[in-house]
Amino acid sequence: MISWISGDLVDFWQTNQKFFVLINCQGIGYEIQILESLFLKLKTNQISNNKITLWIKQIKKEDSDLLFGFTSKEQKNFFIEILSIRGVGSQIGIGILNKFSIGEVxxxxxxxxxxxxxSVPGIGQKMSDRLILELKNRFKTEIQFEEEKAKDEFEIKDPETNKMIEDLQLTLQSLNYKNKEIKTILPFINKEVDLLAKKDNNLSFENLLKLAMNYLDKESSNIAS
Incomplete structure (x- = not known):
C-alpha cells in the first residue's frame, strides 16, 4: 500500500474534468490524479521547484490500480471518510474537494x-441526504472548530477564496511557521483579501502568501525586540 510519494515532477495534464501529475520516484513513473487547486498552482508556476510530495490514497480494482494525491494528510483522510459512505465513488469524493474546502463541507x-x-456533479438529493447524515457524527469535533473559526476569524467568503486561505495555512505550516503564529495573522489576511480582489483583480495565492509572510516576519521582529 502506497501512503505517500516524493519525487520529481515529470508532467501534468488535464483530461476532461480530471487532473493528473506524473512523478518520477526512484526511476518509476507514478500517474496520480490530483485536485484542481494543485493543478492550477502547477499551471501558473506557483510551485517553483521540480520536487513534489503527495499523500496517496490507493484504490485497487480488478482492471486498474488508481492513485489519488493530496497536498495534506487532512485532505487524504477526508477523502477516505467520504469514500466510506455507500454509493460514493472516488470521482465524487474528488469533486467535493475540488469545489469546496474541508471547512466549507x-x-x-x-x-x-x-x-x-x-451542487457537486454526480450528487443528487438522496446522496446529499446520505452524506450529511453519515458524516455529521464523524466530524463533531471538526464542526465545532470550524464554527468557532468562522465566528472568530473569518466572514464567509466565496468557496474559491476560502480554499485559497486553507491552502495558505497549509503552505505556511510546511514553511515551519507555528500554528499559533498563523492563527494570529489570519484576521489581518482576511481584511486584506477584499482589498486585493478590488485592486486590479490582484487577489492570488502568491500575493496572499507574500502578505502572510510579511506579517509573520514583522511579528517575529516585534517579539525579538
Whole structure:
C-alpha cells in the first residue's frame, strides 16, 4: 500500500474534468490524479521547484490500480471518510474537494445545506441526504472548530477564496511557521483579501502568501525586540 510519494515532477495534464501529475520516484513513473487547486498552482508556476510530495490514497480494482494525491494528510483522510459512505465513488469524493474546502463541507454538514452538497456533479438529493447524515457524527469535533473559526476569524467568503486561505495555512505550516503564529495573522489576511480582489483583480495565492509572510516576519521582529 502506497501512503505517500516524493519525487520529481515529470508532467501534468488535464483530461476532461480530471487532473493528473506524473512523478518520477526512484526511476518509476507514478500517474496520480490530483485536485484542481494543485493543478492550477502547477499551471501558473506557483510551485517553483521540480520536487513534489503527495499523500496517496490507493484504490485497487480488478482492471486498474488508481492513485489519488493530496497536498495534506487532512485532505487524504477526508477523502477516505467520504469514500466510506455507500454509493460514493472516488470521482465524487474528488469533486467535493475540488469545489469546496474541508471547512466549507463540514459547515454544510452541520447546517444540513443540501443545496450546497448537491451542487457537486454526480450528487443528487438522496446522496446529499446520505452524506450529511453519515458524516455529521464523524466530524463533531471538526464542526465545532470550524464554527468557532468562522465566528472568530473569518466572514464567509466565496468557496474559491476560502480554499485559497486553507491552502495558505497549509503552505505556511510546511514553511515551519507555528500554528499559533498563523492563527494570529489570519484576521489581518482576511481584511486584506477584499482589498486585493478590488485592486486590479490582484487577489492570488502568491500575493496572499507574500502578505502572510510579511506579517509573520514583522511579528517575529516585534517579539525579538
Amino acid at each position: 463540514i459547515i454544510a454538514i452541520k447546517t444540513q445545506n443540501k443545496k450546497l452538497i448537491s
